[in-house]
Amino acid sequence: MSNGTSLSYEINDVKTGINHAKGMNYHVHDIRAEMKKLEEEGEIKIGHIIGPYKEEEVMYGIKKKVPLDMHYQHKSCGQCANLPGVPRSNFYYRDKLGIKYYNDMQQTSCTAWNYHASGLGNLVQLASVAARNWHRAYEEGYNFTIHCVTSFGNYLEMRHLLVGNKELRDSVKKVLASLGRELVIPEEIVHDSEIAYALRDKILEAADPKRIEGINGLRAVEHYGCHFFKQVSDDIIGGKRPIVVGGLASHLGVKMEEYSKWFMCCGFGFRHILVNREFTRSAQNIKLKAIKQEVDPDMILVNCTGCGTTFDKTQWIQKAVGEDYHYPVVFYSQLAALALGAHPFKEAGLNFHVTPVEPLLDKMGIAYN
């Protein structure tokens, strides 16, 4: 970010600025310009942003429009099945801020977890599933917004491939036509954590002062899903060094701390979490060790389904190698929901987490029984 004064997370602003400046500009392109060209040629339709939006800066100074209302909720299957407090918190903060949203039972999973884990499926299938979900938001008149980082990375990639490859585009159009649908690419692919970040002033304004008092001064580290910022890096708020989770949290009073292994994959690995968990546990061991030795925070803040699962579920087993970790794993939206007054269990679903959250709630002065 070139304009650090408008953001609350100055350290990362500086880092992002350095990354922008040095050597990575191998092929700067703005996908929006390419999409506009294709729209003018009649090749695609664009699902334009509906209602108010806020511009946030992504790589190369390009502005991303973050829709502030009319949110189609592209849910995460991993969250709904495993960490259901996250989608519930996503609904909760919207209800509190008066944001209209649509929880669609005609949505499918993006199938990217399956694809990256197994190689089952192909690009036409993956892009058609993406385009069918995009079309659902378009036909219902909502802005497409995404809860899951795997879906987010996948949809960024599918947009990139569909815009850049006519053969793929034609194949997908054919599949969509067989369903009575058409190719409508959203003007912006936006992750829910980017929206919460863009809404940080409103969240703070509407927050319960007692809750903010409890949050103030908590120490946290952040971890971002690899598919949030490594798969397609050039269209994320903050660019190569994401800022949205730490930016929101520090705005609410959390003291964000750096640790040396912030970049490293959590060990989820798509297939590894199912069939090779010794890899997952080993990667976690490196991450958790660095977090403990360098920070020893009150919580680990995340925005990714897979990473949230991995951090939450893999701390207990570290006892096998003589380590004792118990860092509560909290999603950005659960933190926002707590700030806005949510019941930690009945409305933020923190009781679904395996690593106990009770010590954190005690420290925040939040009752949970």
Place this chain on the structure above:
Amino acid sequence: MSEENKNPITDAIESTKGGHFYKEIMKDFRIKESLHGCLNCGTCVANCPAAAFYDYSPREVCQMIIEGDEETIEEYMKGKIWNCAQCYSCKYRCPKENSAADIVMAMREIAVREGLAAEALAGYTRIAKLVLTRGNQLAPDMLSPDAFPDWGPRMIELSSKKMEMREELFEGFPGMNVVDRAWAAEDYTIYEMQKIWEESGALEKVGTVFPFLVDIVQDDMDDKKDEMEARIQEKKAKLEASKK
């Protein structure tokens, strides 16, 4: 990415190299975007979690494609590609913006298509079945403590109470309190998903690993075909009308 964009490096490689797997890999259009020459600098390896724990190297992935080294490619096709965590750390860090993760993804697709993935996908049946019959990839029911004993004792407690906990959490949110899928995707939606897999050729590919699954999906589709196709016809008519 421009459609006219040629990649002189991959074009030159393609014109000189032999090998069956190599030729199949080079057919994937993503390779042109994933390989821009390799400095052998090892930055990708230093950032790769799979390289830290397995005999796997993203540098080697790029080099073997540049070299057209069929022996090494075969070694990867038959096992090593499944070590990659698909985290894209290699792509993020590479000074040439190569993406070993994307090359591996293209190779995984080929491995499945050519019947080399049976061992790697053993234990994957439930996910594949859920995707193709429920429209979701994950369900609360799948996270049973006996399948994940290393997730600790609290998993057992959660598992036994999940129905009542979900009921409380999702009161007033229809379709969210289900345990055999992530959310209650409608039958019509599942049919659309199945049709995408069929029309795109992906279902046929599933048959190389899980042939019984193809039968299940096709039976499921046949059972509801008349009703669902009638709905699709209505949608097509509506779409046509909107274009006029």
